[in-house]
Amino acid sequence: MGSEYLLFNILVLAGPFSLSFDRKVCFRQYWSKVFPAMAAGSFPFLVWDYFAEGHFWTFNPLYTLGINIGPLPLEEILFFFTVPYAVLFTWEVFRAYFTSRHLPVKRLIFLLIPGGLGGALIFATLFQWYYTALVFLAFALALGVDFILLGEKSVWYQSLWYRFLLIFIVMVLIANGYLTARPVVEYTSLYRSNLHVWTIPLEDFLFGLSHISIILTFYTYLKFRRSRD
Template sequence: MTYIYLLINIAVIFFPLVLSFDKKVHFFSKWKFVLPAILITGLVFLIWDLLFVKLNVWSFNPDYIVGIRFFGLPLEEILFFLTVPYACVFIYECLNAYFPKDSLQKYSFSLSNLFLGLCVAMLFLGYNRWYTVINFGFLLLVLAYVEYVNVQFRLMFKFYRAYLVALIPFYIVNGYLTAIPVVLYNNNENLGFRVGTIPFEDHFYLMALLLMNIYLYEFFKSRAVVKAIV
């Protein structure tokens, strides 16, 4: 039972890793862009995670982790920020390879404005709850930056498409983590609304995690193109 969270991490990355050598996607050739994106984003989210453990926003059930900790965080939680982003960026690249048209790009700006409005509303609604405030505050900043400030990648339609598909494994994996539960939430620090066993905020935690990884991934790819031209 103590290996449950570790096995979930392995299951999350197993198929994306094996399928990284697919001839059409050729994802393994992009590892040099994926890895720095994952490491930088992972560092940010690990600091966030550590803060939330200290603030008792969430904790981890000792019955389902191996007991190895770094800076107070279980090994499995650290691996989570490697396995999940890798799988999500893999989904993003697969969709781009097999469905390259972006005819719905024109609607992504309106969708971003809708999510930005939701972030502001949630900040007012949950202003005294740590998870709600930090989660929606961070998403607000990242989303506004990518959509309004750094617009050259035109990635938002592709991002929303990948996010929508990523919600399928998200409901399976996070549903399992919260149902057992492996992760224990302090409901005084969130809105208390759940989709099944999954806190409402988790959906937008995934959005922020995925958006930061994909933005950095595209950033590192664009730098390599510029260097090749020069």
């Protein structure tokens, strides 16, 4: 069905948007930070998607409307905003209902940056797994931006973040599971490890984590900056 990917985006957005007016979470009060954070955080990944289409993956025209911006279906562009909106809404729900504490993991988390850069170098040069290398590079850069902008206020230092990651993994399993099982997105077997969780390339988890991490970094930064003004 040509409208299936569009309907998927609508379903992803419908629940979080309708509950954005709930009194306890009142997510709509944060919209002035949500939309700039999503735009800034999604832009580099959309550029990546734009140039990767046809090399790392292709989109099945059976499930899209046929309205494209360059090589990308309109629904794919919407995906980079509907899913982050749902994730940020879920983050605020967690913040409203659960307490968090600061974890002494700064050195451990900081080691992930050279780890990501080293992984990117190894996968690109030794295996020619360029997609795998790019997701490791994106993860390292996302952490770097987080530490530069947030410092000690980094979400990676909060115990709540690690609870939230469990929900994030479920989101990836549902969203990317749907996209790859139909398949709306068809991956080439080149340039990646070909390790999967069900039908989902293993790299997609780190791609999604990097994307969401940098959006949450921008979102948190905008909230703290407004509170200081």
